[in-house]
Amino acid sequence: MKKVISLMATLAFTAAFAQIPTLEVSGEKKHPVILQDAKFETKILGNLATTTATYTFYNPSNRLLEGTLTFPLPDGVSVSGYALDINGKLRNAVPVPKERAKEVFESIEKRNVDPGIIEKVQGNNFRTRIYPLPQKGSRTIQITYHQELKNTASEYQYFMSFANAVSIPKFEMKVWINDGASTPKIIENPDGSLSFQKQGNQWIAAISKENFTPNESLKVNIPKTNHTSNVLLQKASGDQSYFAANVNVDFPQKEKAKSQKIAIIWDNSYSGSKRNRDMELDFLNAYFTDNKNVSVSLVTLNNTLDKAEEYTVSQGNWTDLKTKILNLKYDGGTDFGALKEINGVEEYLLFSDGISNFGDVNIKFKKPLNSITSTPTSDFNLLKMLANQSGGNFINLNETDTQTALKNFRKLPVRFLGFKENPNIKEVFPNIGSVVNEPVNIFGITSGNLGKLTAVFSNGSEKFEVPVDFSNASSTENWQIAQFWAQRKIDELEVNPSKNREEIKNISEQFGVVSKNTSLIVLDDINDYVRYKITPPQELKAEYQKIVSQNKGRILEKRRNLLSKAFDKTRELKTWWNTDFKPVEKKEYPKIADNAVYAEPESPSRSRDVQTSSAMRVQSMEVSSAKMEERESQPKGKxxxxxxxxxxxxxxxxxxxxxxxxxxxxxxxxxxxxxxxxxxxxxxxxxxxxxxxxxxxxxxxxxxxxxxxxxxxxxxxxxxxxxxxxxxxxxxxxxxxxxxxxxxxxxxxxxxxxxxxxxxxxxxxxxxxxxxxxxxxxxxxxxxxxxxxxxxxxxxxxxxxxxxxxxxxxxxxxxxxxxxxxxxxxxxxxxxxxxxxxxxxxxxxxxxxxxxxxxxxxxxxxxxxxxxxxxxxxxxxxxxxxxxxxxxxxxxxxxxxxxxxxxxxxxxxxxxxxxxxxxxxxxxxxxxxxxxxxxxxxxxxxxxx
Known part of the structure; x- marks a missing residue:
């Protein structure tokens, strides 16, 4: 007897970066899942910040629910911590190869025991599943991520979005700023009362609210010290340390020559309709105000690359081109494999989220390509790769205003050429030759006291030198500089994820950073860690080792290949094929009617084209078995x-x-x-x-x-x-x-x-x-x-x-x-x-x-x-x-x-x-x-x- 698979209602929600998630339950409008508790803790040191977001979801319905949370993170930011409540206590996840994590997850799920998993999907987007959400019960997840703060010559800026927030029964927020000489300035205030107080060498701001709806996002400007560069160190093994150097460069900006012939590649795939087109059009308006006379080839990209349409912008008037862009229809997938160069073009402007879901990019542009994005769900690494390879600039409109974006567009790319000296430094990121933004964050591994070094940059044909003083470096005991370094290394490697697959996996697993190749997983039962050979979090290691030693020699995870069964199945198929199937016809004798005329029995196996009339004698319908076999051995099928x-x-x-x-x-x-x-x-x-x-x-x-x-x-x-x-x-x-x-x-x-x-x-x-x-x-x-x-x-x-x-x-x-x-x-x-x-x-x-x-x-x-x-x-x-x-x-x-x-x-x-x-x-x-x-x-x- 077959069993019908039981159905579960499914919920899904999408949250923008650091945004309060809104949950919708498909088919369950009367019983939505409630975000019951939201707690945010942020620690800032220099231009580095670590944020931990803890969400508790309550299911008021009488049904067991399953949820999927997909959320984007900004350029250069990745998940480096995940926890799920097990028996009322948060349990930290551990890194596992992505495909292995999914395999274990789904294997355990079939026993109706669901672990927690968080993985990186296309772009810089992350996905976790919440299951089970018990009827009239709650589940809690915790996500940690590191980020480098936006900075100018005089300030760092921390930003947390509370866009589209609704009333939250319980809301908590706490921000620590370490070693700040000057009072941080709150530019946007969620409740109007949040303020920083000095406690020792820290600035602390905290609020705790009930039934709270944030009025604004949180935006804090943090004054810098007067040092040319700040260096942070985290002790590693031996005499080695991970370092983060924030280098303030101050050399003349060189502008590139204005192009007379450009091509705009406009991604009008279906997802293009989700981009911030107003922001993109504002950027183009600023561009044509600055570059008033230019010929433009407009090509649209979705699952194909359409033929270019030609426009002439004269005295900054781009009305016809703008009208065309405004009237574009957005449909189809995105195939970067369709990209190709256009004859006579001096420069490209690509407007896209960079997520190619219908083909892989296979071109390296010979002329500069400037990639411009306006959506937080973008594949930043791919867009940066296209720009860097061609000598163009990457413009992230999510993080800058129009005039700053235009300024960045006009300048010649600044490249990091490494340190002038050749000290005991290795694994430096960004890579030598990479395009960098100003000020520059440099991460690496060092051994010993480096003293004073010199970072070298190029701007066009000129080189510039900036001192970096390691002798004044600050040592941090509990600050994860190593994870920041690992995150930057992974970003560089993920430009070519297939080629660097093993290295990405190794770095991700070692440092617990989610990547395209590594996920974080939480298991409910300690025996499952043992069974699937997954090292558990620290609090379970002793019990894990005890079970492992007790089960020494036993293989707890049963794994099977298909080979022996395939041998059996081949023999079985041969036996079946060699069997001569001769179905026995049911023998029926004609009844003698009153008028003594034979009646023909019905035979469902006979072909319609050889059926005879019911008045024919039964002898006339009999066919020898030999002839029937001959006829059926060569059928003509349709x-x-x-x-x-x-x-x-x-x-x-x-x-x-x-x-x-x-x-x-x-x-x-x-x-x-x-x-x-x-x-x-x-x-x-x-x-x-x-x-x-x-x-x-x-x-x-x-x-x-x-x-x-x-x-x-x-x-x-x-x-x-x-x-x-x-x-x-x-x-x-x-x-x-x-x-x-x-x-x-x-x-x-x-x-x-x-x-x-x-x-x-x-x-x-x-x-x-x-x-x-x-x-x-x-x-x-x-x-x-x-x-x-x-x-x-x-x-x-x-x-x-x-x-x-x-x-x-x-x-x-x-x-x-x-x-x-x-x-x-x-x-x-x-x-x-x-x-x-x-x-x-x-x-x-x-x-x-x-x-x-x-x-x-x-x-x-x-x-x-x-x-x-x-x-x-x-x-x-x-x-x-x-x-x-x-x-x-x-x-x-x-x-x-x-x-x-x-x-x-x-x-x-x-x-x-x-x-x-x-x-x-x-x-x-x-x-x-x-x-x-x-x-x-x-x-x-x-x-x-």
Whole structure:
């Protein structure tokens, strides 16, 4: 008996940097989750600040809820501390490789015990999940991050945003400023009464409120000392120390020559509509006020790069260009792989958030590219890389006003060239040759007393020297200079995350800084730390070591590969294929009617084209078994797929529209009403494709990538439709991304291998298939995917059969089998913890399904997948004449409102592996209620022989 997966309501919220998070519960408007308690503690030393935010969420409903918090942090800031309440006490997280953290998280989750995890997703965005939020109960999370303060020649500035804050039952804030000679100035005050008091050598400000709504954000200006540079040291092992040197440079600014011909690359992907366009237009207005006569090529970028449109700005008048920008439509994903240079251009201005979710950047601009961003969710590292590589400037409008931004744009980039002397300094960041902002923060590792050094900078062709006095350095005992250093090193390495993957992981794990390769995890049970070989936080180490010593020699984490089961499955498939299935016809004798005329019995197995009239004698319908076998041994099959139509209410607005362009305009017009509704983009993309406009269909489809960060469910939906429509290059890119995020899923490897086959790279695909069988999976995930070996064996042998030049010598002979079949159907779906069933009904009316896996004519169904992503497979060696119906039956899913209903892909094959192979693909979304009812089956196609 199959079990329906229980559903949980899901909450999701997004918080801007240091902003009070607002929670919304999907489908639970009557019982929103409440932010019950918000507590902020900030410690400032020089131009370095550490902030710890503690949030307590209360669930007033009678349902168990699950939450996801995604929040951006500013350029150069990363999470370096995370804690979750376990049994009423905060427990600190520990660093684990990102893919390992997710694998452990999901393995434990299947036992209905959820740990806490925080990870870095695209851009400088971070995600944590809160589960369980017990009914009428609360959970607390704590997040710590370090930042370098904005600074001018005379002040540092600390800023915490309370934008969009609502009333909070309990609100606390405390700010410590160390060693401040002058009183800090509060520029923006959350309640109007916050003030600093001197206590010893610290300035302290604190408030504690109930039912409080902040009136303003917090902005504090901190006067600097008169030193040219300030150096902080944190003692490390031996005579080594980590240092942070804040260097005030004061040399003449050199301006670059004004360009006469520029190109504006305007990111008008869907996410571009979330940027601060007013701020960007203000910057352009200041630019054209300063550079009054210039030729402009405007190109727009989303999933494609459009052809340039030419404009001439004369005497600062850029009205036509501005009108064009104001009227741009924002749609599609973002593909930085489409970027290319434009002939005759002297300089580029790129306006974008830098998050490329539909392709990788593969160009190094020869002319200066200035990257300009206005949203806190940006990929700052990528935008800085594009600017630095080309000799342009990176302009972050989130952190500066328009005139300062223009000043930074006009200047020649300042580069750090290292220290003039060659002392015992290593691992200095920024890297030598990097573009820096003024004043400059330099981090590194030193040994011994360095005394007075000289930092060297270049500005154009000139070099400048600035003294840095290490002899007056301040030693800090509890200040995490090492984490600041690690954060800067990771920023440099993440410019090329694939190349530097191992080094990023090692640094992140050693210093506990979240990166693209390392997450922080909290486990509930001490035995899980032992089982998964994760070193626990300090307070659990003694107990951990005790359990480890007691279990010495035992392997607590059960890991399995698929190889031995694959050998068994190959033998089983060979036995099945070599079996001669000869269904026994039910013998019926004609009844003698009163008029003594024979009546013909009905035979559901007979083909319609050989049916005879009921008046014929029974002898005339008898066919020798030999002739029947001969006829059925060479059937000519045909696949007919059913287009599963959307039943969504919004489709009524499109039913009478004929042209693709009119449909697209109506889609844009109605989009605001369905902005986060995945089915809307799915359905309209399918409609545009049916109308023959592949370009618009792809643009709408790629928009799904913009709805969330690193969401494999959305990406799987995209990959299915890309495969169906023949966009194999993009299918390969999408499946490779999913594999990066989820290397612990056999299905991720399989999807990538199938994409390689589609791209005519069978040798690489075969290597992936081999690696799947040898890779070890956790016990929970291996159990979830039990039976996938049968599908893998068919696909491995199909590659060997269809590609004679492929080297199969590294494939174990026990996995090789020649298994051509007349019919093969495979279904996959995009969600974990989901149960979709495949049903095939043969011409005799016999169903092959999870409860009846083999049929009289030889139909065979693979294992029933009730938890994972599938797949499920139907095979038939020899087809008999007649119609075969293919259906799917939805059984249940874990609720995830954001990624929409489950997307199902059915690959339907004729003559699989026998030289006449033909494939058709159906992709559709579940439109049934989550109920195991008999009428929930969806007809998706037919075979006719």
């Amino acid at each position: 696949i007919t797929l059913v287009d599963v139509e959307s039943t969504a209410e919004y489709m009524k607005d499109f039913q009478n529209l004929q042209s693709a362009e009119v449909i697209y305009q109506k889609y844009l017009e109605n989009r605001s009403k369905h902005e986060k509704q995945v089915t809307y983009y799915f359905d309209i993309s399918k409609l545009l494709f049916k109308k023959g406009d592949k370009v618009l269909a792809l643009k709408v489809l790629s928009t799904l990538a913009e709805l969330d960060l690193e969401n494999e469910e959305l990406y799987k939906t995209i990959s299915y439709l890309l495969k169906q429509r023949g966009h194999y290059d993009k299918e390969l890119w999408i499946t490779q991304k999913i594999l990066e995020w989820r290397p612990f899923d056999a299905q991720s490897h399989r999807d990538y291998a199938l994409a390689l086959v589609d791209n005519k790279r069978p040798q690489e695909a075969l290597n992936i298939y081999k690696s799947i069988l040898y890779q070890e999976f956790t016990d929970e995930i291996a159990s979830r995917d039990n039976g996938i070996e049968e599908i893998l064996i068919m696909e491995i042998n199909n590659i060997l059969k269809q590609n004679k030049n492929v080297d199969g010598s590294k494939i174990d002979d026990r996995l090789k089998a020649d298994l051509p079949v007349d019919i093969r159907v495979v279904i996959n779906w995009n969600k974990d913890n989901t149960d979709i069933d495949l049903w095939v009904t043969d011409p005799k009316g016999e169903d092959c399904s999870y409860s009846h896996k083999s049929t009289q004519i030889g139909g065979r169904l693979s294992n029933d997948f009730t938890q994972g992503f599938g797949p499920e497979q139907f095979l038939l060696k020899k087809a008999i004449k007649g119609k075969y119906k293919i259906k799917t039956n939805f059984f249940g899913e874990r609720q995830n409102i954001l990624s929409g209903p489950t997307t199902i892909m059915a690959e339907v094959y004729l003559y699989y592996s026998d030289g006449r192979q033909e494939r058709k693909i159906a992709v559709f979304q579940n439109q049934k209620d989550n109920k195991p009812e008999s009428d929930s089956k969806i007809l998706i196609g037919e075979f006719e022989f």
